[in-house]
Amino acid sequence: METLHLDLPAIQDASLNPRAALYGVVSSGNLEVLVERGHDATRCVFEVQTAAHGFVEVWKAVLTDFAARHPVGGLSFAIHDAGATPAVVSLRLDQAFQSLRGA
């Protein structure tokens, strides 16, 4: 297991009222992401536990782009990864975020 902690600046969307929620599943090539309210409205926090070693730079790039793409300030994302490709990671994160907005 490799772990990664990332704390990024982000814009907050005050109209979001996030309930904690879990998306996805820890199965081969997939991941689960737990979205919760964070402590700082101007930051977005990521905690990643991954089974695939040596991809820290890829994770950073994927998460940084995600945090730039959406108003995720004040949210925290905890991820358990079982070898998802960046495409799947981005898709899950987008789905999780869009569901918060829809809920």
Added chain:
Amino acid sequence: MRGLAQSYREALARLRVQALLDPGSFSEWVGPTQRVTSPHLAALEAPVSFDDGVIVGQGLLHAHPVIMIAQEGQFNGGAVGEVHGAKIRGALLRAVRDKPGAVLLCIDSGGVRLHEANAGLIAISEIMRALFAVQEAGIPVIALIGGACGAFGGMGIVARLCDVIIISEEGRIGLSGPEVIETVKGVEEFDSRDRALVWRITGGKIRRTLGEATLLVDDDIAAFRAAAGEMVGARSLFLKKRGLNPTTSSLQTLQAAQQQLGARAELDAEIRDGQVLWSRMGLGDQVSLMSPEQFNRRLEALES
């Protein structure tokens, strides 16, 4: 766009729970935010999950309060470890106290989780005892089986302890997986890659044929919901119609079951393939193409 049914087999456990129960009625106990994960998986450097692969809580089914237990087959094959098992046991013990209309047990599991095999084996034994206590309290336990892992190993035994089994054609119940039997006994004994054969041995249709499953439904969450709802709503009526009321086992009911199982074990050695049974029953060789509805109807006609 043409809509297909919402597949029970494909859905994650969380989606199944949402779609099986009345909208918005579910509340979870010891949910993912509490992060009660398996220390044993972590010790072996295996990925963990925030809910350890099982969701427990309460909700409403057609306005009747129920306790819901749903295994996530995609996480470690729905296998039972210490935390996973304890959550199920806790929910069952709670049913004894809270007396809901029913317990819904969505089994999707290969049995014991090998990474914590001893804990898993004991946990399944504890689940069995807790399940007996629920039934002794007069609360029916309804098993729903339609996930990719089916109900195998100890969870196959647990499935058969339930009062009612609702299964899809894609669902399976058994003890040893076909791969295990093939590995130990050879491909001549059981060719696990012959998927059609695997389903003729353990699949929903053969389980319904043998009277183990109560009802065969489409691979559609709405169909599972409708079937479970019918049983919770008018449960005594439904069970009476089928002559099923094993919630409380008595010496007489178990003696009758002993007779029945004894007769089945006496079936001749030809019976190594569900198709042989179906042919003898006059169902022909088109069983695999019958819809669940057609199949239930044919069997009910034969049974009456």
Added chain:
Amino acid sequence: MRSSKQTLLDRLFPMGHAIAQEGLVLRGWGETKQGRVHVIGTTDHAAIDTRIALTLSDAVLKAIAADGSDPRPIVFIADTQGQALSRREELLGLHGYFAHLARCVNLARQQGHRLVTLIDGEAVSGGFLAFGLLADCIVALPGAEVRVMDLRAMARITRIPFERLTELAQISPVFAPGAENYWRMGGIHALWTEAEDWSEQLLVLLQGNPEDERARLGAERGGRMLAAIVAQQVFHAH
């Protein structure tokens, strides 16, 4: 009957016993200082198939029927390599035979029979779940082998190196075979030694609480720290 089983029965029931072997199933009675007990079990590391399961459930049902309102203890002797592996048995629904056997055992408990399991030989996985593991009190005799799967097979299936599993098995009781591990996790109540007087010890087991206390025991013994707590958390959750 295998002489080691004969010796076991003689040591358990010095006052006398009448236990017959039917295939790989043992059934009959033993005499103790507290009176006669039923003895039901398997021998020769039996692979439990539908016939064995049916013979066992038949023995349990007959014991219940025979005792009526005066239920005597039942002593199970578990010696099984697990369930039979066969396509036909799977088709017949071996899991259902095991479930039926479990129901019979539970009915015996409900009717007031004290249930004690003695593991002599092997106790493996499904075969063990079906009856031995459901007793009120479970004891491993010296040399008893209790497991789900041996470590080599486990390593192959989980793709975790065998060496790593062996190493971890030194500190964790949670996955490796061994009666001692099951004791630490509360799945086995006691481990008997050669030197003890088994007939006297059996007497102690014939009294006791039929509640399932294994999770609490596992926590007390330090082998299974979460089972009881998590079940409690669920029980009390809002």
Added chain:
Amino acid sequence: MDALQPIRTWNHEALRRQARLERSMPFSRGKAVATRDMVSLLEALLEPGDRVCLEGNNQKQADFLAESLAACSPQRVHDLHLVQSVLALPAHIELFEKGIARRLDFSFAGPQAHRLARLVQSRSIEIGAIHTYLELFGRYFIDLTPQVCMVAAQAADAGGNLYLGANTEDTPVIVEATAFKSGIVIAQVNEQLERLPRVDIPASWVDFFVVAPTPNHIEPLFTRDPRHITEIQVLMAMMAIKGIYAEYGVERLNHGIGFDTAAIELLLPTYGESLGLKGKIARYWALNPHPTLIPAIEAGFVERVHSFGSEVGMEAYVAARPDVFFTGADGSLRSNRAFCQTAGLYACDLFIGSTLQIDLEGNSSTATLGRITGFGGAPNMGSDARGRRHASAAWLKAGQEKNGGQTSVRGQKLVVQTVETWREPGHPAFVERLDAWQLKQDMGMALPPIMIYGDDVSHIVTEEGIANLLLCRSPEEREQAIRGVAGYTPVGMARDRALVENLRDRGIIRRPVDMGIDVRDATRDLLAARSIKDLVRASGGLYQPPKQFRNW
């Protein structure tokens, strides 16, 4: 004329053929050969150094004849030159290990790719060339004409007429080349019938036939269980349909056999229909009868399909849809690889398929180290037919794009590669240098095994978007266009962000949002079938999936 010059004979080949037939006489009764006599017959008629074609493609295999040949004595039969489509069976490899065969010209080595590489490294084999199918078929009539061919047919009658069944595949082209150049044609058949449903090969072209002890093996190679199609593949299929099929009005096409293209097939009746594309795209196909095409056929999208071969389980469905498929008067499918490849090359406007690696020039390869897989048919479909003369809207539009918006003297085929940027962690689909170059070096090949040449590729589809390479005006733009859809692979992360944004402004790179595609819509719910059972239902029970694909 010089009267002293000896008289030249002009029927040397026919005499040699006569001699072979005479040597074979003790082992046959008329044209019929008993299974036990097959090895003796081959030993009698074959000569060292013969060019031999053992029929086999990725579907049907003349497996009994291959095993019989491998059982021949290497003292009597040796140094053969095999000229055949596919090296698929263990017996094929054995021929080289035993010295029965020495030289090989072929197209594809799928399951034997590893063992073939080892044979090359141990110098137990000489490889002439790795061809595309059409290329090899062409050489059958020029410089690689077989002296003996061994083919597989469904049935023979007593006179030796052959019925090829649904899997016609390569048989006609092999037999044509052999029979009309004084070669010997041997057929293995599954059964002998009084009366054949139809005659596909006349008896006069056939020298011997044998009823094989077991029917020739056929793998259901084109069956893709919709269960395994991912959301990412759905997303990419949406982009392909909206961003390419609809954009160019692609009516005539060929698909590869992966899950990526199966997703497109299953999205036509749902997503395609919702875009109002029925009757406008995907009407005519060069394609095997893929089970995943059933919903699109039933929905009226697909009007006609010509096939290279058949697919196990599709027989009854095909027979019940004669307006769509090419069937004989008897109702069963007639396929033909050579004709269908020609159709794919000349009569289709689009090829789309997946690959394992793409480099910065757009060259793609399925070669990986230690394996020689070869090509099969994809390079024929996946190349611009420079000799094409007829126009179509899609072809003209692509040609204009390539020509800077001007009408050129010719159009351009659409050749689309669709790949997820990472196949799995550690395996990026985009690379600076293809493994094929290393393989060329290790195996001493003349050329790196490139599946699709970069200058033939018109579009690359990934989960990040579509790169339109036709619109690139320089090698630098082309490289950035590829990097710009290469996601988080090292190749993708090394992009020039400003240049990529510029390409996006010019429509050379398009993201899902640029095409009006909402990523959230990319769910498996869009698939017209999510399981094999759904396909059976869609076919009205006519599709009979093989047992390994059924879970009921």
